[in-house]
Amino acid sequence: MKADTSPADPGDANALHPTYALDDTVHQRVRLGILSIAREAGQVEFGFLKNQLAVTDGNLSRHLKVLENSGLIAMHKGYEGRRPRTWVSITTKGKRALEAEIQALRRLVHRLDAGEP
């Protein structure tokens, strides 16, 4: 029965773990996928996201709505021939948020690599 570590000073922000820097809105698995694909592809169609991320329509819609409400993506409805389509693009704010997430992940992976037993 032992504590290998003593409690951090609650007032010291530097004592917080790197995962504290992660933003749940961006970090969530499906949303991280949406933002990544949208950044790669420029503009991406709903059905493509659905296939790539292997999610249901309802699940994808829910996550798109969260990202849209946070201003990280823009959605655009239209037609391809006679078929209704929804296109998704990443906003400037979304690009910045994704970049911050990548930086935080890089720091976390670096720290975990350094501390590997």
Added chain:
Amino acid sequence: MKADTSPADPGDANALHPTYALDDTVHQRVRLGILSIAREAGQVEFGFLKNQLAVTDGNLSRHLKVLENSGLIAMHKGYEGRRPRTWVSITTKGKRALEAEIQALRRLVHRLDAGEP
């Protein structure tokens, strides 16, 4: 109005995005923090986790329970002097799951770095 990409073949698993390889149980921000700290520290006390991750007691307890139920951590209750304490340690299964998460994050960051505009 355009689709920059055509739908992936739904039967082709290789067409799935790297985020598909992430496991929600491990990827969730607070749980990723718990597993990381537990791996670094060997055995870690509840209050230390709470400070490091800046979460409430209830929030931390909920995430610890998820990890314990998945067999990724073990919890041990005892006393330090007269004060009740809960210690958390990562299991072998937890170490493997964290390693898989890190590998998946590394692939994701690499892909995003490569595709940077």
